[in-house]
Amino acid sequence: MPKPLIKDRQIIDDAWTLVRDAEAGAPAGPAILPLALWKTLRDSRAAADTGVWLAPADDPAELAGAAAELPVIAVDFPQFADGRGYSIGRLLRERYGFAGELRAIGDVLRDQLYPLEQVGFNAFSLREDRDPAKDIAGLHDFSLGYQQTFLRQQPLFRHAR
Amino acid sequence: MYRYDEVDFRLVNERVAQFRDQTRRYLAGELSEDEFRPLRLMNGLYVQRHAPMLRVAVPYGMLSSRQVRKLAHIARTYDRGYGHFTTRQNLQFNWPALETVPDILAELAEVEMHAIQTSGNCIRNTTTDQFAGVAADELVDPRPYCEIIRQWSTFHPEFTYLPRKFKIAVSGAEQDRAATLVHDIGLHAVRNAEGEVGFRVIVGGGLGRTPMIGSVIREFLPAKHILTYLDAILRVYNRFGRRDNKYKARIKILVKAMTADGFAAKVEEEWSHLKDGPATVPDGEFARMAEFFTAPAYETLNADDPAFTAKLAESPAFARWVARNTLKHKVAGYRAVTLSLKATGVPPGDATAEQLDAVADWADAYSFGELRVSHEQNLILADVRETDLFALWEQARAAGFATPNIGLLSDIVCCPGGDFCSLANAKSIPIAAAIQQRFDNLDYQHDIGELELNMSGCMNACGHHHIGHIGILGVDKQGSEWYQVSLGGSQGEHASLGKVIGPSFAQDAMPDVIEKIIDVYLAQRHADERFIDTFRRIGVEPFKEKVYAQAAH
Numbered sequence: 001m002p003k004p005l006i007k008d009r010q011i012i013d014d015a016w017t018l019v020r021d022a023e024a025g026a027p028a029g030p031a032i033l034p035l036a037l038w039k040t041l042r043d044s045r046a047a048a049d050t051g052v053w054l055a056p057a058d059d060p061a062e063l064a065g066a067a068a069e070l071p072v073i074a075v076d077f078p079q080f081a082d083g084r085g086y087s088i089g090r091l092l093r094e095r096y097g098f099a100g101e102l103r104a105i106g107d108v109l110r111d112q113l114y115p116l117e118q119v120g121f122n123a124f125s126l127r128e129d130r131d132p133a134k135d136i137a138g139l140h141d142f143s144l145g146y147q148q149t150f151l152r153q154q155p156l157f158r159h160a161r
Numbered sequence: 162m163y164r165y166d167e168v169d170f171r172l173v174n175e176r177v178a179q180f181r182d183q184t185r186r187y188l189a190g191e192l193s194e195d196e197f198r199p200l201r202l203m204n205g206l207y208v209q210r211h212a213p214m215l216r217v218a219v220p221y222g223m224l225s226s227r228q229v230r231k232l233a234h235i236a237r238t239y240d241r242g243y244g245h246f247t248t249r250q251n252l253q254f255n256w257p258a259l260e261t262v263p264d265i266l267a268e269l270a271e272v273e274m275h276a277i278q279t280s281g282n283c284i285r286n287t288t289t290d291q292f293a294g295v296a297a298d299e300l301v302d303p304r305p306y307c308e309i310i311r312q313w314s315t316f317h318p319e320f321t322y323l324p325r326k327f328k329i330a331v332s333g334a335e336q337d338r339a340a341t342l343v344h345d346i347g348l349h350a351v352r353n354a355e356g357e358v359g360f361r362v363i364v365g366g367g368l369g370r371t372p373m374i375g376s377v378i379r380e381f382l383p384a385k386h387i388l389t390y391l392d393a394i395l396r397v398y399n400r401f402g403r404r405d406n407k408y409k410a411r412i413k414i415l416v417k418a419m420t421a422d423g424f425a426a427k428v429e430e431e432w433s434h435l436k437d438g439p440a441t442v443p444d445g446e447f448a449r450m451a452e453f454f455t456a457p458a459y460e461t462l463n464a465d466d467p468a469f470t471a472k473l474a475e476s477p478a479f480a481r482w483v484a485r486n487t488l489k490h491k492v493a494g495y496r497a498v499t500l501s502l503k504a505t506g507v508p509p510g511d512a513t514a515e516q517l518d519a520v521a522d523w524a525d526a527y528s529f530g531e532l533r534v535s536h537e538q539n540l541i542l543a544d545v546r547e548t549d550l551f552a553l554w555e556q557a558r559a560a561g562f563a564t565p566n567i568g569l570l571s572d573i574v575c576c577p578g579g580d581f582c583s584l585a586n587a588k589s590i591p592i593a594a595a596i597q598q599r600f601d602n603l604d605y606q607h608d609i610g611e612l613e614l615n616m617s618g619c620m621n622a623c624g625h626h627h628i629g630h631i632g633i634l635g636v637d638k639q640g641s642e643w644y645q646v647s648l649g650g651s652q653g654e655h656a657s658l659g660k661v662i663g664p665s666f667a668q669d670a671m672p673d674v675i676e677k678i679i680d681v682y683l684a685q686r687h688a689d690e691r692f693i694d695t696f697r698r699i700g701v702e703p704f705k706e707k708v709y710a711q712a713a714h
């Protein structure tokens with residue numbers, strides 16, 4: 001059964017298989033691979049079917065050259081309170097110009113959706129036990145904010161107050 | 162002071178609604194304890210020994226009389242009739258019920274207050290000089306910068322889940338009354354050769370388990386770059402700070418591991434991508450913020466008004482209070498008054514609802530309706546006419562707020578300790594009370610002179626014991642409460658960390674220990690030499706000898 005995914009503020013069926021274990025090898029069809037596996041397989045697979053995920057300690061600069069061709073980059077949140085992925089999100093979007101699907105995976109919960117979207121995530125694979133139909137409301141916790149982020153290209157003080 | 166506009170109101174109200182829903186989901190069992198904890202902490206809500214504790218933000222220590230009345234109302238309605246001012250210029254309620262916290266937040270929002278980021282692993286309330294705007298040695302008023310930083314740090318989405326708490330202090334004056342050297346980031350205003358205002362950037366200071374004096378990573382940062390530079394520092398910290406061990410997660414550990422130069426280079430590299438970007442602060446924004454902090458409508462007065470000087474001559478008690486608890490103002494005929502929350506027998510920093518109401522009335526009557534909270538847990542009326550001082554003194558005395566002990570031994574800085582805090586190793590309030598009682602004679606205290614005594618109930622150092630001239634730390638020795646004493650700490654420009662003098666003491670020995678330390682000082686001091694200066698001159702040995710002499714028999 002396909003898993004649900006929140007993408008672009010809609011709930012859809014997830015077409016991608018997430019490969020957690022680099023040793024396991026890659027299945028046929030669309031798959032999101034660990035960074036190490038992606039590095040070895042990227043030239044032998046169809047680009048459109050090949051995504052990659054980063055662990056919090058991975059360096060997003062490693063994807064700088066591939067940002068234009070990657071259809072999806074996922075960032076893992078082993079615990080929701082591990083905030084490294086937020087900086088990774090902004091770097092991928094703002095520094096490396098990644099325009100594809102940026103997906104949060106792992107311990108992804110309702111109360112983090114709003115800030116995750118602000119820093120550039122547009123897809124959320126919620127933790128298994130969660131109900132996306134309920135939790136999608138978290139995207140609307142705030143209607144505005146002060147800072148410049150990926151979604152708000154200008155900080156509030158650059159608008160008339 | 163800063164006033165909310167529609168945007169600020171909308172944000173705090175959305176936060177109240179969000180927290181109300183989070184609390185509901187927690188109580189309904191939809192959020193686990195572990196999931197709720199970081200969310201409630203980010204809203205200043207701890208679960209303590211007896212009840213939750215709610216920490217309300219007092220941005221850079223500024224309060225209006227209206228806000229103080231609201232705090233009094235909350236103390237009465239939701240708590241046990243009092244609040245506790247902290248060493249970080251905030252206010253804590255010790256007894257609210259979890260279910261009522263959303264209502265408290267809604268009440269706070271009405272008066273432009275909140276509990277956002279007063280705890281948790283995020284950017285905390287920015288602190289500054291309690292005499293901002295009135296100090297004679299001020300280069301720039303730090304408050305507009307503090308407000309710009311407050312807004313930047315509020316719900317900054319990238320820095321929602323840092324490795325550990327993160328504290329920023331800003332000083333705009335020559336003398337550093339904001340302790341910029343012992344914060345995660347300290348910004349100390351400086352002017353460059355061209356007369357332009359900027360900041361010296363200090364990173365990696367802090368107290369707690371591994372106390373450290375911060376390192377300067379940039380001598381001059383032009384003011385317009387503060388936010389992009391803060392973004393760069395925080396990003397480096399967020400990505401590379403340790404998360405495997407909470408005791409090694411503060412930025413000071415990262416700075417030490419990378420060396421200050423290595424850390425600075427990494428920040429500069431990150432900043433090169435952000436510099437001059439959209440988060441660069443335009444002149445107009447500084448001007449807009451500065452408008453909120455213009456000087457009040459001071460009257461043109463003469464210093465040393467005859468009625469005032471007559472009262473000084475008439476009443477030695479009044480004269481003593483004026484000398485101790487008021488500070489020269491940059492405007493003639495005005496003074497900044499410190500109301501002491503350190504009366505003997507009252508937990509340092511506590512104020513009752515009645516006292517809060519009274520202070521609000523005095524602020525309206527005598528000080529343009531505003532007051533401030535000091536790092537030493539006292540309250541300040543910053544703009545009082547000298548001619549009003551006598552009337553204010555009489556009322557403050559009746560309310561228990563006029564102990565003339567500011568900067569003296571009994572002006573103890575003290576965390577809530579084991580009576581309230583679940584992290585404590587030992588109680589702190591009863592030790593403070595015992596020491597205050599021992600030195601209750603104010604003449605004696607005045608003779609001892611300037612002395613800072615700081616006490617914390619555990620390594621977390623909320624009472625800033627490392628920077629007390631005398632520091633007391635509660636420790637746990639096989640399940641009983643003991644106290645470690647350090648000497649020689651100090652805050653400010655020449656901040657230093659105290660040194661532990663030796664094995665710790667039992668609770669009832671503490672007044673004697675402090676008395677012996679004071680005896681050594683009194684015997685050894687040169688004329689007009691402060692305790693800290695004597696200590697620096699003679700070192701720790703004479704103190705050690707005296708304090709531990711008896712234990713040898």
Ligand code: SF4
Nearest residue numbers: 576582585618619623
């Ligand atoms: S220093 Fe320790 S005991 Fe005191 S308030 Fe902080 S955490 Fe609690």
